[in-house]
Amino acid sequence: MILALVEHSNGTPNGPSFEMLGLAGTLAARTGASLAAAVFGGDPAALADSLQAHGVGSLIQVQHPRLEDYAPDAWARALGQLAESRGAGAVLAAGTDVGNEVLARLGAGLNLPMAANCIEVEPGERYRLRRTRWGGSLYEEAWLPGEPKLLTVAPHILEISENPAQNPPVVETFTPNLEDGDFLVRVTSRIEPESGISLGDAPVVVGGGRGVGSTEGFAPLEELAALLGGVVGGSRVATNLGWRPHADQIGQTGTRISPDIYIACGISGATQHWVGCMGSKTILAINNDPEAPMVAKADYAVIGDLHEIVPAICAEIKKARGG
Amino acid sequence: MPKILVCVKRVPATGARIVLTDDEQEINTRFLGFAVSPHEECAVEEAVRIVEGQGGSATVLTLGPPEAEEQLREALSMGIDEAMLLETDGGDWNAMATAQAIHAAVAPAMAGPEPYDLLLFGNESADSSGYQVAVRVARALGLPCVTGVKGLSIEGGMATARREAAGGWEIFEVPLPAVITIKEGINLPRYPSFRGKMAAKKKPVHRLAPEHTEGGMQKIRLQTPETETKGAEVLGEGPDAAPKVVELLKQIGVMQP
Ligand SMILES: Cc1cc2nc3c(=O)[nH]c(=O)nc-3n(C[C@H](O)[C@H](O)[C@H](O)COP(=O)(O)OP(=O)(O)OC[C@H]3O[C@@H](n4cnc5c(N)ncnc54)[C@H](O)[C@@H]3O)c2cc1C
Ligand SMILES: Nc1ncnc2c1ncn2[C@@H]1O[C@H](COP(=O)(O)O)[C@@H](O)[C@H]1O
Numbered sequence: 152m153i154l155a156l157v158e159h160s161n162g163t164p165n166g167p168s169f170e171m172l173g174l175a176g177t178l179a180a181r182t183g184a185s186l187a188a189a190v191f192g193g194d195p196a197a198l199a200d201s202l203q204a205h206g207v208g209s210l211i212q213v214q215h216p217r218l219e220d221y222a223p224d225a226w227a228r229a230l231g232q233l234a235e236s237r238g239a240g241a242v243l244a245a246g247t248d249v250g251n252e253v254l255a256r257l258g259a260g261l262n263l264p265m266a267a268n269c270i271e272v273e274p275g276e277r278y279r280l281r282r283t284r285w286g287g288s289l290y291e292e293a294w295l296p297g298e299p300k301l302l303t304v305a306p307h308i309l310e311i312s313e314n315p316a317q318n319p320p321v322v323e324t325f326t327p328n329l330e331d332g333d334f335l336v337r338v339t340s341r342i343e344p345e346s347g348i349s350l351g352d353a354p355v356v357v358g359g360g361r362g363v364g365s366t367e368g369f370a371p372l373e374e375l376a377a378l379l380g381g382v383v384g385g386s387r388v389a390t391n392l393g394w395r396p397h398a399d400q401i402g403q404t405g406t407r408i409s410p411d412i413y414i415a416c417g418i419s420g421a422t423q424h425w426v427g428c429m430g431s432k433t434i435l436a437i438n439n440d441p442e443a444p445m446v447a448k449a450d451y452a453v454i455g456d457l458h459e460i461v462p463a464i465c466a467e468i469k470k471a472r473g474g
Numbered sequence: 475m476p477k478i479l480v481c482v483k484r485v486p487a488t489g490a491r492i493v494l495t496d497d498e499q500e501i502n503t504r505f506l507g508f509a510v511s512p513h514e515e516c517a518v519e520e521a522v523r524i525v526e527g528q529g530g531s532a533t534v535l536t537l538g539p540p541e542a543e544e545q546l547r548e549a550l551s552m553g554i555d556e557a558m559l560l561e562t563d564g565g566d567w568n569a570m571a572t573a574q575a576i577h578a579a580v581a582p583a584m585a586g587p588e589p590y591d592l593l594l595f596g597n598e599s600a601d602s603s604g605y606q607v608a609v610r611v612a613r614a615l616g617l618p619c620v621t622g623v624k625g626l627s628i629e630g631g632m633a634t635a636r637r638e639a640a641g642g643w644e645i646f647e648v649p650l651p652a653v654i655t656i657k658e659g660i661n662l663p664r665y666p667s668f669r670g671k672m673a674a675k676k677k678p679v680h681r682l683a684p685e686h687t688e689g690g691m692q693k694i695r696l697q698t699p700e701t702e703t704k705g706a707e708v709l710g711e712g713p714d715a716a717p718k719v720v721e722l723l724k725q726i727g728v729m730q731p
Binding site: 160221223224248251252255256258259260262264265266267268279281283284285286287288289290291292293294295296303335336337338339340341342343344345349354355379380381387390391393396397398400403404405411412419420421422423425429432433434435436441444446447448449450451452453454455456459460462463464466467468471472 | 491692720
């Protein structure tokens with residue numbers, strides 16, 4: 152059996168979990184194993200349809216009176232007990248904050264290796280896998296030993312593909328054996344998100360880097376973003392110099408964006424920035440250096456001083472709207 | 475007064491293109507400088523701020539080649555008090571071997587009269603990005619571990635840590651000693667002052683010879699993903715290109731009237 156931890160909110164699995172199920176399904180097919188999804192909380196009836204569409208044969212709901220809110224050690228221990236009781240050959244999760252830490256904790260507890268952010272897996276006595284390093288700017292091929300194999304799947308790289316199972320998943324429950332120590336680390340309270348579009352979900356992102364020059368220099372970028380119903384982001388230079396809050400940073404140690412268009416102003420296109428914006432559908436680079444890597448990697452470019460170009464674009468948009 | 479340990483990893487500061495060595499085992503660093511992950515830089519800053527606010531002391535630790543002293547000195551110049559270098563011959567140690575070596579180096583202090591109250595790590599290392607060394611060290615030491623932390627306060631023997639989740643925040647409260655992994659954004663690290671750099675030269679760097687344990691994941695080779703560098707279609711130069719840009723915005727459907 153291949154055991155997949157599916158993260159969901161109110162019964163809707165997240166995108167990275169679907170991407171992971173694609174890889175888990177291939178692995179199950181190639182090893183002749185069944186694919187089971189482990190879920191914490193939520194209504195199994197709501198999950199069954201979407202999981203059937205992704206090839207899940209059984210849906211195992213982990214239940215425990217103390218599992219009301221997220222407790223990563225408890226999740227890891229529960230998954231480990233479930234994997235052992237069903238003789239799972241591999242345990243997979245999405246390469247999210249939750250998936251990576253839960254599988255790391257499972258690996259630490261079992262003293263087994265864990266491969267984070269895989270994109271390809273060749274089954275065998277040891278798995279031969281490909282995973283991302285450097286936030287996605289480099290790949291590594293590696294051998295993964297251990298029983299069960301523990302791995303997460305890099306988000307936003309693999310396509311989500313449907314692979315319907317013939318029947319709806321068999322719904323089961325599993326009650327792990329947990330101790331006080333498993334709940335030492337747990338969410339004790341939450342602060343709800345603020346409303347408004349976030350950088351990660353915005354349809355238009357206008358990014359600024361060192362070329363913007365100052366905090367005030369971002370005003371025309373703000374205007375352009377507002378005109379297009381988008382948000383402003385920046386490079387690490389812009390956040391590190393205090394021109395923008397860190398929450399605006401795009402890249403390896405910031406946010407991954409995937410807008411319809413990313414307009415990168417005065418950003419050179421270092422790999423650590425590129426991995427954060429490469430998921431954009433279209434990239435327009437505005438840069439005074441025609442040789443900048445961002446210009447080489449973008450779809451479109453305007454060459455010149457962003458301080459002249461961005462206001463001109465704003466004016467043109469207003470003109471087009473008859474304002 | 476808190477006693478803090480911060481773990482950092484020396485990595486090449488790559489630019490716009492990554493070039494590998496011929497045997498595909500490493501990044502070719504001939505023309506590169508070195509750095510630590512921004513997450514780890516923030517962990518160093520956080521340790522310094524806690525000590526500035528509450529007293530106590532902070533130690534920085536790395537497992538790496540002799541040259542990693544450079545990254546330790548940088549942390550010392552930001553205000554860390556002393557350093558520990560687990561010296562290797564430069565090869566890449568996997569997460570299990572790294573965690574075991576760090577555990578072996580730290581365990582005696584944790585069993586002694588003045589254990590660390592707080593062990594800070596980066597959320598993930600810049601190069602191997604395994605998301606696990608801290609979790610493994612915490613497990614081996616039997617300590618609670620909170621990951622991905624972007625807000626931290628230490629008070630009355632407890633750490634209150636918060637991390638981003640679905641646009642909001644999750645709050646964790648754990649007893650000290652604890653392991654916390656830090657994400658960039660928790661603070662804005664300082665630039666070392668001239669005085670800081672001078673002081674760093676006199677601070678002690680303790681060298682230890684770590685033991686390498688076999689097993690775990692085994693690297694076969696590195697690869698650079700194929701990024702298309704087709705070259706952008708140049709819409710024009712200077713402000714005169716604005717009409718072309720607006721045309722493009724209409725074409726891709728982001729220009730509601
Ligand atoms: C481990 C690690 C993680 C990192 N994580 C991130 C990350 O998450 N996000 C990130 O962005 N960076 C990250 N970095 C930093 C990254 O390596 C680069 O240093 C950074 O992205 C460069 O920012 P920049 O493009 O704004 O600045 P620069 O590289 O200095 O580029 C400025 C660009 O602006 C252009 N320019 C200048 N003036 C003008 C003008 N008037 N008009 C038009 N163009 C102009 C220049 O031609 C140049 O191309 C990380 C680095 C490391 C080592
Ligand atoms: N060689 C090392 N020396 C010291 N600390 C390390 C080393 N490798 C990893 N770490 C720490 O562990 C964190 C997580 O690393 P990783 O599991 O590789 O993503 C890093 O951010 C560092 O704080």
